[in-house]
């Protein structure tokens with residue numbers, strides 16, 4: 463049995479007592495979380511998310527890339543359309559974590575080897591200091607014309623050895 467079969471079997475169990483058919487398309491808690499793809503840092507588990515509460519975007523390192531900026535810009539536009547004349551703020555939670563693979567991206571030897579072999583340049587998502595990269599990501603959002611200033615952004619580091627989340631950047635609107 464492949465690992466995908468394991469997951470599909472779990473879905474049959476999930477669907478057998480499904481009762482979430484009336485959830486709204488926009489997240490109930492008006493929150494988007496940006497996190498790393500690392501299997502140890504699934505926000506649904508760490509933050510006790512229920513279906514329909516929060517939107518989640520994940521990439522290597524949980525970094526703000528142009529692709530993330532495009533996603534946030536489009537989501538903000540859809541959210542504002544749903545709100546009508548007065549768009550209500552929503553929260554964007556940036557969550558990095560200890561022992562992140564993106565810390566390896568900061569090694570020039572690794573960067574050069576990856577670029578030589580695949581053409582991929584990961585310098586802009588490398589993490590050498592979590593607090594500094596969270597600050598950089600907030601600045602990337604603040605200076606991105608696609609992202610409205612009323613979005614409330616905060617930054618956290620999840621500790622994979624202890625399970626706790628530490629605040630690095632308190633929630634504040636980008637335009638403040």
Ligand SMILES: [Zn+2]
Nearest residue numbers: 498500562563
């Ligand atoms: Zn990671």
